[in-house]
Amino acid sequence: MSSHHRALVVGAGGLSSPVLRLLAKSRIGHVTIVDDDLVDESNLHRQTLYTDADIGRSKIERAKAAVLAIRPALSVDTVEGRFVPDTALSLLSEHTMVLEGADNLATKFLVADAAHIARVPAVQAGAVRWAGWAFCAVPGAACLRCLFEDIPSDRIETCAEAGVVGPVVGALGALQAAFAFRLLEGECPQGELWHYDALRGALRKTWVRRRSDCPLCNGEIQDLRVERYTAACAA
Amino acid sequence: MAVTVRIPTPLRTLTGGADEVPADGGTVAEVIENLEANHPGMKDRLCDDKGVRRFVNLYANDEDIRFLDNLETALKDGDTLSIVPAIAGGR
Structure with missing residues (x-):
């Protein structure tokens, strides 16, 4: 039986490929996919939702088709565009969890802020080259700003620039899906931070605690003004 | 004190590709100074003039040093x- 849960999936790339495949096999009731990109040949080694036949086509269109091929009865919406401050809260208000697989920290912080304000659990991850992290923030517990504080002013490498090994986003996306399954079961995986290093063959869990000076947790951030997200909020 | 420092992939260019390096120091600050001596450029990647950079986390035996004594955390x-x-x- 389908659950009442509705998942918002931000980005339809490397992390979200396993997320969407596994959500389709869960009892989630609804999935909304947000992305603005087309499938490129260079994506295929890590974005396992897509095949050669999808090159040049809309990711959300092909992602929806892939998910429905797994579970035809699943309710799936798509939003062609970027996850941006103007629409973030209205989108989140229609969902019970958000799984974020964006390729830039501005969007990651936007998702974290919006989810905290909307009181929706946020399952987030980041990966580059051989390693990455996955984290679940639930209302009332540590958030992404408790962990990384703010968008770095320095340039941070992305998958598009530095590359990422396919199994790294595969493993971290599966960890995100595991968080989602636990939320579906009514568990509260608060503050868990997983680190995966494929080159060392190491998977490690640490805990993130609420920081007393976190501007999101202590209520200093109550809106999603664009200036706060310095980079373009590409999904 | 001889400690092991786990190096994330973005910083392995400074350690010749090593994912772990040994370092000496009785506090996190001393270990960072020792890292800088052996792997120049490391301190700037970890710290700014206010302390540990905001988007870098340091864990002493899996405990976030912000909840210990920060750079003065004993090792x-x-x-x-x-x-x-x-x-x-x-x-």
Whole structure:
């Protein structure tokens, strides 16, 4: 039986490929996919939702088709565009969890802020080259700003620039899906931070605690003004 | 004190590709100074003039040093210091 849960999936790339495949096999009731990109040949080694036949086509269109091929009865919406401050809260208000697989920290912080304000659990991850992290923030517990504080002013490498090994986003996306399954079961995986290093063959869990000076947790951030997200909020 | 420092992939260019390096120091600050001596450029990647950079986390034996004594967190022989930077990618 389908659950009442509705998942918002931000980005339809490397992390979200396993997320969407596994959500389709869960009892989630609804999935909304947000992305603005087309499938490129260079994506295929890590974005396992897509095949050669999808090159040049809309990711959300092909992602929806892939998910429905797994579970035809699943309710799936798509939003062609970027996850941006103007629409973030209205989108989140229609969902019970958000799984974020964006390729830039501005969007990651936007998702974290919006989810905290909307009181929706946020399952987030980041990966580059051989390693990455996955984290679940639930209302009332540590958030992404408790962990990384703010968008770095320095340039941070992305998958598009530095590359990422396919199994790294595969493993971290599966960890995100595991968080989602636990939320579906009514568990509260608060503050868990997983680190995966494929080159060392190491998977490690640490805990993130609420920081007393976190501007999101202590209520200093109550809106999603664009200036706060310095980079373009590409999904 | 001899400690092991776990190096994340973005910083391995400074350690010749090593994912772990030994370092000496009785506090996190001393270990960072020792890292800088052996792997020049490391301190700037970890710290700014206010302390540890906001998008870098340091874990002393899996405990966030912000909840210990920050850069003055004491380390003993055999301890592990893990560097966890913000990693953006995923799409």
